[in-house]
Amino acid sequence: MNDAKILLVDDDEELCQLLSDFLVRDGFGVDIANDGATALQRAASENYDALILDVMLPQRSGIEVLRELRRDSQLPVLMLTALGEDIDRILGLELGADDYVPKPCNPREIAARLRAILRRTRGESESARLADLVVGPVALNAASRSVALRGEPVSLTGTEFNILAMLMRDAGHVVSKETIALDVLGRPLRSFDRSIDVHISKLRRKLGVAIDGESLIHTIQRGGYLFRVVHEA
Secondary structure (H helix, E strand, O other): OOOOEEEEEOOOHHHHHHHHHHHHHOOOEEEEEOOHHHHHHHHHHOOOOEEEEEOOOOOOOHHHHHHHHOOOOOOOEEEEEEOOOHHHHHHHHHOOOOEEEEEOOOHHHHHHHHHHHHHHHOOOOHHHOOOOEEEOOEEEEOOOOEEEEOOEEEOOOHHHHHHHHHHHHOOOOEEOHHHHHHHHHOOOOOOOOOHHHHHHHHHHHHHOEOOOOOEOEEEEOOOEEEEOOOOOO
């Protein structure tokens, strides 16, 4: 993990220096951008492994940066959000952020979240160590970390891919939110944490419905989620 190159985006220069110093000591390579326009330029021109992105940025907010980034990039993104700002967190996840950390943040937690995200995107998590899977109209290729729906490619973030892989591996069985959070996000769910719900909602939209008109992923009340085994002609 010590070869990971991170772009840290925050207009708080003192916080940037603090986080950068800690992450460098922890083995990461870190570049800093203090505004959204610079962040997008750096992300487009250099090869980063992940991006730490504050929501509150001058000129262009972190949400705007994430929206533009996701037009043509699946670069892993860890959002920094203000404590209690649930709308920002949910919107960030909806737009394709992999996870979030509320401010004020502990540098150790940032480093731990980055490692979890990088394990997922590099295919090192348990859920990613899979054989190829085909369940109904969905085919998942483990080596290329790609997904096709009825033969057409589906663009997924690293987090979405790993959640789908976990559900397909246990197709026909309920997988709890807590299990998904620990395996895929690398952390337990907090109170009122909707991260998994938002990722599942995005997966549903991208996969559409089965031949019977129902979603391929069912929510099980107080249980979790189930990937349906649907046979299509």
